[in-house]
Amino acid sequence: MPLRLEKRAERSSTMALVSPLIAIALTLIFGAAVFASRGVDPWHGLYVYFVEPLTDEWAREKLIVKATPLVLMGAGLALAYRANVWNIGAAGQLQIGALFTGLIPVYFSNWQDPSVMPAMLLMGVVGGMLWALIPAYLKVRFNANEILTSLMMVYIADLVFDWLVRGPMRDPKGYNFPKTVNFVGWQTLPHWGDIHLGALFALVAALGLGFMAYRMLKGFELLTLGSAPRAGRFAGFSAQRAIYFCFALSGGLAGLAGASDVMGVSHQLQTPYSTPSYGFVAIIVAFLGRLNPIGAIFSGLLLALTFLGGEAAQTSLHIPDKIAKVFQGVLLFFVLACDTLVYYRVKWESRK
Amino acid sequence: MKKLLISAALAAMALGGTQAHAADKLKACWVYLGAIGDMGYTFQHNEGVKEVQKELGDKVETVYVENVTEADAAGPIERLARDGCKIIFTTSFGYMEPTLQVAAKYPNVMFEHATGYKTAPNVSTYNAKFHQGRYVEGQIAAKMSKTGVAGYIVSFPIPEVVAGINSFMLGAQSVNPNFKIKIIWVNTWFDPGKEGDAAKVLFSQGADIIVQHTDSAAAITVAEQQGKLGFGQSSDQIKFGPHAQLTADVDNWGPYYVRRLKQMLDGTYKPMQSWDGMAEGTVAMAPFTNMPDDVKAMAQKTVDDITSGKLDPFTGPITKQDGTVVGEKGKPLADGDILGMNWYVKGIDDKLPQ
Amino acid sequence: MEQLWAIAITIIAASTPLLIAAIGELVSERSGVLNLGVEGMMIMGAVAGFGATYLTGSSAVGIFASMLAGAGMAMLFGFLTLTLLANQVATGLAITLLGIGLSALIGENFVGKQIERLPNFHGIDILIIFSFILVGLVSWFLFRTRYGLMVRAVGDSHTSAHSMGFSVIGLRYACVAFGGACAGLAGGYLSIADTPQWVENMTAGRGWIALALVVFATWLPKRVVLGAYLFGTISILSFVVQTMGLNVPPQLLSCTPYLVTIVALVLISRNKRVLRANTPACLGQAFVADR
Secondary structure, eight states: OOEEEEEOSSOOHHHHHHHHHHHHHHHHHHHHHHHHHTTOOHHHHHIIIIIHHHHSHHHHHHHHHHHHHHHHHHHHHHHHHHTTOOOOOHHHHHHHHHHHHHHHHHHOTTOOSTTHHHHHHHHHHHHHHHHHHHHHHHHHHHOOOHHHHHHHHHHHHHHHHHHHHHTTTSOTTSTTOSBOOOOOGGGSOOEETTEETHHHHHHHHHHHHHHHHHHSHHHHHHHHHHHOHHHHHHTTOOHHHHHHHHHHHHHHHHHHHHHHHIIIIISSOBSSOOGGGHHHHHHHHHHHTTTOTTHHHHHHHHHHHHHHHHHHIIIIIOOOTTHHHHHHHHHHHHHHHHHHHHHEEEEEOOOO | OHHHHHHHHHHHHHHHOOOSSOOSSEEEEEEOSSOTTSSSHHHHHHHHHHHHHHHHTTTEEEEEEOOOOSTTOHHHHHHHHHTTOSEEEEOSGGGHHHHHHHHHHOTTSEEEEETOOOOBTTEEEEEEOHHHHHHHHHHHHHHHOSSSEEEEEESOOOHHHHHHHHHHHHHHHHHOTTOEEEEEEOSOSOOHHHHHHHHHHHHHTTOOEEEESSSSSHHHHHHHHHTOEEEEEESOOTTTOTTTEEEEEEEOOHHHHHHHHHHHHHTOOOOOEEEEOGGGTSEEEOOOOSSOHHHHHHHHHHHHHHHHTSOOTTBSOEEBTTSOEESOTTOBOOHHHHHTOOOOBTTOOSOOOO | OHHHHHHHHHHHHHHHHHHHHHHHHHHHHHTTOOOTTHHHHHHHHHHHHHHHHHHHSOHHHHHHHHHHHHHHHHHHHHIIIIISOOOHHHHHHHHHHHHHHHHHHHHGGGTTOOOOOOOEETTEEHHHHHHHHHHHHHHHHHHHSHHHHHHHHHHHOHHHHHHTTOOHHHHHHHHHHHHHHHHHHHHHIIIIIISOOOOTTTTTTHHHHHHHHHHHTTTOHHHHHHHHHHHHHHHHHHHHHHHTTOOOOHHHHHHHHHHHHHHHHHHHHHSHHHHHHHSOTTTTOOOOOOO
């Protein structure tokens, strides 16, 4: 092959900072090409997609709302992936978290004092955690590949959610439509404009996890187990406990994301439910943020922008909002590709 | 001439006072669940919009957004409201909550929600009496079926769908009291793979006619492949089933849209709940094909009777599946009973999913 | 009897795309590469196959186009993971997202259009027959040819394979491409033979099921047939159960394939010896030649 990679003596820190920027630039170029191919002026397209959402206060609020679940999940996943614990099931954990949260308004709709809010949030966390501990247990006890098990749990979560919301948890006065009663009063989150309390949770979670990762022993333990497992074992860090910890943490955060979504945005459970798909985008958030929980804040906002841009493109440019997925996929591509430059130098060789 | 019309329209609008800014055309916007190319439900809404353009194109600017998922609808709906739309039609049941949420923030914009049941000072609902068409289809099915069993593919057990099943059955029973239907719930409005599979399973279980309350042309395609019969849904799907389609239950939203926009233009618009049917032209049947003339004649007579008001599919007394009877003799059921229909008629063996 | 045959055909049609996609991914994984992008490759195959058939009027062209689309996506994956050494999990996810989004954009013009369905005899078409031949071919290739041995060696111990002179990267590229072509073909089957229509997201998660299938089959080709048909049967069964009037919630019935997969995963993984005997040891690990 004419292209050869030569491992650098040590990780290039300039590249570590620059490579996400290169990736973003490449994505923008690709995006411009897509717009051009559809007869839309590339500059106008990029403006509508990336800039306009930032100029409008309403859109900025929506940005934070969309970023909230992404940052909550992205931060947790970043830490888990650093520890080599591959939780791919955040989507299902979010959904079960939302389901658990919804149990209170559905079965205890009269519980309307300030204590119900933290109770519901706690239910969400517990739901997500329990759902995540299943693949964790299967990995620790049976060595079952957690990527596949956590992924299968996503499908099961969706089906269970659908069954319950369509069936026993359905609003009896709702004419058989597949949704629960509306959450009211203390069973919803306070909000400022469109932004709800969940945004604060996301910020605190990301900062907290960042602190833990780089300043606390627990964080050191997880990072070591991920990058140098044998060294970790020698130091007495238990890989098994790390698996449980990381799944519980990322699962609990995903559950919290689900709870805040239904308590802060939709105020009900309904099926089909689309927020869980953010659980997969959160994986991109984690990588784009360089597997750093604090980086997840920025990458979460960026990816939220790609969603908003998709909506804007749909209404203003008549481009299907699926273009958001294209941008997200391409962005991840370029991030992964550019990351190589951090560890390797690219050398061109002429064939002999 | 056109300029004259526009100035006249401008003057009328200025007098009407419903427009906040000096745009010369009324901006009317639609939110679609599917793609306008789906040859089914969304396609028909768009056909209605085309009629608006034809009749009121000089006074009304139409804008649409397609493929808006129900759960993510609040964003696009709000965007339209901010973009200057004065009336927004949200065309799927699942848009109910987002429509209400956005409507609360934009009290000067009118919203119209299709097939829903919640209203607000600036939110109307509109629906079509689809079940009238189903009654006709039921009669045809009972005449054309050799096995006496029809297969019914449905999405979710909401009242509109249940009423459709019951109406179909009542129509069939008026011809053959022992007619049977087998029902499959696919839990989606639009998934050709699932709908096709459901059709195949139903045919294999003894049904020889297929009817659906889902949005793609998959079932009629399967019917065509297997040499069986079926009914198109929402739009005339004859090109997918040239030998299979008997007729289709066509949604004709044009007359409703034109009527409402005219009211917006001349200032007589009031939020209300509308439920049009054959009489208003909102429900129509595709040409009757692949059937003998006597069946055509019977079907046409039924259509005429329903249109004139002589016949109502839900005329009492009706015996429910559990044996109880509803409705007074000779009187149609109240609208509320149909809009909240939660039971099957006698003769349907399946249990309604609860 | 005719009833049973009709159901059987429906099951076969539902299982075939799973079978084809899984067999391709099996080859890729045998060489040590875990490609999570099956869903993305499949849906690109579906749109390419439908589009090509619609534009040229020939299903043969469509089939070829679907394989090309899948292989193309796979090559993108290969470049990132084999040459640039990117993380395989993340890259696979990127391919999936890209595939879903790109196919929706490309397919916009094809919604609602019709094409001639693939010619078939009582529901059995050439791709169904081909799927079985494919399994036989892959089985023969992997276990009875020299190249197959090399592929398995690369998947089990890439450093040893490299020191024996095998081109690890080259073989992996080939296997990944094959996997992509199969995924694409499976997608093409859905849009050309099964429905035949194009709808956004029409693969509806089948790619992920195919991934599970490979593990369920413990990376043995013949077991993939068993798994694919099991999943296919269960998906059709949930409809049949409804028509028989039984009151099982359809969603719970639909859970069974995923539960079964988890159980299978547990069974083969818990015994480390069994696992090592069956799993390609280097699955998911990047290979960098140190010379």
